[in-house]
Amino acid sequence: xxxxxxxxxxxxxxxxxxxxxxxxxxxxxxxxxxxxxxxxxxxxxxxxxxxxxxxxxxxxxxxxxxxxxxxxxxxxxxxxxxxxxxxxxxxxxxxxxxxxxxxxxxxxxxxxxxxxxxxxxxxxxxxxxxxxxxxxxxxxxxxxxxxxxxxxxxxxxxxxxxxxxxxxxxxxxxxxxxxxxxxxxxxxxxxxxxxxxxxxxxxxxxxxxxxxxxxxxxxxxxxxxxxxxxxxxxxxxxxxxxxxxxxxxxxxxxxxxxxxxxxxxxxxxxxxxxxxxxxxxxxxxxxxxxxxxxxxxxxxxxxxxxxxxxxxxxxxxxxxxxxxxxxxxxxxxxxxxxxxxxxxxxxxxxxxxxxxxxxx
Amino acid sequence: xxxxxxxxxxxxxxxxxxxxxxxxxxxxxxxxxxxxxxxxxxxxxxxxxxxxxxxxxxxxxxxxxxxxxxxxxxxxxxxxxxxxxxxxxxxxxxxxxxxxxxxxxxxxxxxxxxxxxxxxxxxxxxxx
Numbered sequence: 001x002x003x004x005x006x007x008x009x010x011x012x013x014x015x016x017x018x019x020x021x022x023x024x025x026x027x028x029x030x031x032x033x034x035x036x037x038x039x040x041x042x043x044x045x046x047x048x049x050x051x052x053x054x055x056x057x058x059x060x061x062x063x064x065x066x067x068x069x070x071x072x073x074x075x076x077x078x079x080x081x082x083x084x085x086x087x088x089x090x091x092x093x094x095x096x097x098x099x100x101x102x103x104x105x106x107x108x109x110x111x112x113x114x115x116x117x118x119x120x121x122x123x124x125x126x127x128x129x130x131x132x133x134x135x136x137x138x139x140x141x142x143x144x145x146x147x148x149x150x151x152x153x154x155x156x157x158x159x160x161x162x163x164x165x166x167x168x169x170x171x172x173x174x175x176x177x178x179x180x181x182x183x184x185x186x187x188x189x190x191x192x193x194x195x196x197x198x199x200x201x202x203x204x205x206x207x208x209x210x211x212x213x214x215x216x217x218x219x220x221x222x223x224x225x226x227x228x229x230x231x232x233x234x235x236x237x238x239x240x241x242x243x244x245x246x247x248x249x250x251x252x253x254x255x256x257x258x259x260x261x262x263x264x265x266x267x268x269x270x271x272x273x274x275x276x277x278x279x280x281x282x283x284x285x286x287x288x289x290x291x292x293x294x295x296x297x298x299x300x301x302x303x304x305x306x307x308x309x310x311x312x313x314x315x316x317x318x319x320x321x322x323x324x325x326x327x328x329x330x331x332x333x334x335x336x337x338x339x340x341x342x343x344x345x346x347x348x349x350x351x352x353x354x355x356x357x358x359x360x
Numbered sequence: 361x362x363x364x365x366x367x368x369x370x371x372x373x374x375x376x377x378x379x380x381x382x383x384x385x386x387x388x389x390x391x392x393x394x395x396x397x398x399x400x401x402x403x404x405x406x407x408x409x410x411x412x413x414x415x416x417x418x419x420x421x422x423x424x425x426x427x428x429x430x431x432x433x434x435x436x437x438x439x440x441x442x443x444x445x446x447x448x449x450x451x452x453x454x455x456x457x458x459x460x461x462x463x464x465x466x467x468x469x470x471x472x473x474x475x476x477x478x479x480x481x482x483x484x485x486x487x488x
Contacts, residue, residue: 032395033421221422287399289419311398311421340417340424 005050006142006203014217021220022114024051029219036222037313040189041356044148045218046210049188053116054137054197055123057107061130066100066107068126071245071267073258077102082169082184085253086245087111087119088263092270093241094248095122097233099186101171108182110143112235126262142203145186146215147193147226149356154213155194159183163194176202188223190230190354228319229312231281231352237292237307238279238321244270247323249279249351277304277323281351282337284318286344287311290337296324297336297343303328306337312353319353320346361385361454367430367473370482374454375430377470382431385458386418389483391450396421400446402460407435409462411472416459418449427459430473437461 002025011018016027027048029036039045057066066074072085081102087095096115101108111119116138123134146155152163161174161183171184182197198206211217224234233239233248244267245254256264270276284290289309296304304324312319320337328335331350336343361383366374372390376383391397399419409415409429416427439458442448449457474482 028422029395034396225421287419288401288417289398289424291424311396311419313421 003051003139005048006200007048007050007207010204010207011048011217016217016219019220022051022112024113026051027217027219029221030217033219033221033225034313036216036218037225039216040148040191040218040222040226041314042149044146044150044154044193044215045222046207046215047145047147047218047220047223048142048207049145049195050138050142050203051113052138052143053109053111053113053119054141054143055109055111055120056135056137057109057132058135059106059130059132061132062107065123065127065130065132065134066109067259067261069122069262070098070100071254071261071263072100073255074100074102074107075258079104080170080172082171082186084169086239086250087122088245088261088267089241090263090266092244092263092266094235094239094243094245095119095241097235097239097250101182101184103173114235140200141197142200142206143195143197144203144206144210145188145193145195146210147187147189147191149192151191151193151215154215155210158209166194168192176206188230188232189226190232190352191226191356224308225310225313228308228310228321229314229352229354231321231354233279234308243323244276246271247276247278274326276326278326278329279307279321279351280304280324280329281349281353282306282309282320282322282335282346283349283353284320284337284344284346287318288339288342288344289318290320290322290339290344290346294320294322295338296322296328296346297338298328303335314354317353321351324348361458363388363454364476366454367470367475368479369428369430369473371426371428373428373430373459375470375473377431377464377468380464380466380468381436382433382462382464382468382470383458384430384460384462386427386449386453387479388453391453391457394418394420394423394425395450397446397450400427400442400449400459402438402442403435405435405438409433409435409460418446429462430470431462431464431468433462433464433468435460436463
């Protein structure tokens with residue numbers, strides 16, 4: 001029996017198409033992927049992301065435990081800051097990509113739905129004698145992402161916190177309708193926006209409120225096309241237990257100088273190995289989509305594999321991401337993609353494919 | 361085309377036979393399931409198609425699906441407008457969104473295909 005978010009009934013009532021995603025019944029689309037995608041780029045859309053894992057850390061050794069499993073440096077974070085990083089295995093492969101939140105008295109972490117159980121047990125395994133309590137708050141809370149150039153404007157006045165003063169990748173505890181809530185300036189679409197974390201029983205009022213303000217519900221389908229345009233990796237596709245952060249182009253989220261952490265030694269070793277495949281962006285000449293698992297060829301030789309592919313509604317291009325042998329990773333390299341037995345021309349292009357226009 | 365007079369394949373193609381030429385399209389149910397159609401690959405003129413075999417594919421943002429021929433024969437016309445505007449297949453699946461016309465052998469019928477009633481029963485069981 002799949003899990004349901006507190007907004008399940010709202011999704012059904014709107015006629016959303018539901019799919020099983022990481023053990024959750026989630027809306028893939030309400031109207032059309034392209035329409036929802038376009039709304040987020042042009043105005044604002046909201047995503048029920050309550051399936052994502054929300055963990056809280058309490059106790060004097062919270063930072064020690066996070067530092068031990070997190071590739072980025074949590075020690076330099078200031079109160080209210082949010083930081084992206086990886087949880088690596090001992091071999092330097094990626095167990096998950098996560099966000100760490102620094103509060104005045106503790107920390108929180110948001111992890112992928114598909115990795116929630118794995119990360120909870122990983123933390124337990126590495127806790128040792130440290131005085132830290134990790135609580136999985138996923139089922140007691142809900143999370144809504146409001147994304148798009150009009151997101152802040154449409155959310156103004158919903159919470160007492162001054163959301164306009166909230167910096168990118170910053171969060172603040174506040175209240176929604178008098179009850180505790182967290183608002184962060186984060187997201188997974190390449191647009192400006194906010195993410196709300198509320199108690200499970202506040203999810204429906206928050207959803208209805210956002211709807212009344214003109215924020216359009218969007219499903220996982222648009223979330224995927226949006227994140228691909230923004231070249232954000234998705235766990236299980238661009239990042240896996242076998243891929244290390246350097247291959248994935250995430251070296252900015254690895255801080256070996258911060259001190260030891262799980263996977264650090266292996267990562268420094270792997271960095272010396274020039275044969276590892278690298279993540280690239282690919283633009284196809286035609287309209288057929290190269291989906292996960294499609295082979296990337298140079299002549300008749302396989303040189304890599306596609307991890308995600310789509311038609312990009314904003315750019316009106318057929319795009320893919322994948323891993324190729326380093327000799328073929330330079331921008332401009334011509335290659336072919338084997339799509340269901342037929343080759344299609346493609347070339348390596350810079351990532352991200354899409355960058356939002358800066359307004360200020 | 362009037363959906364009542366068409367015959368249907370389990371794989372969601374419709375067929376209409378007139379004077380030895382079979383027009384083939386996709387049902388409204390199928391295009392509604394696909395949404396976000398971005399590309400349709402169709403055969404060339406004179407290509408042979410065969411009953412139950414793929415003659416092309418339809419690409420949507422989410423997935424690609426094969427198009428299966430409901431008859432045996434040779435392609436005598438291809439709806440070229442779909443190359444520039446594949447969304448026609450969603451907007452007007454029984455009209456401007458037709459896919460191909462196939463010349464069939466003398467004596468060919470569509471009796472092996474489903475009637476509208478039978479097809480509707482099938483999709484009722486799929487659309488849970």
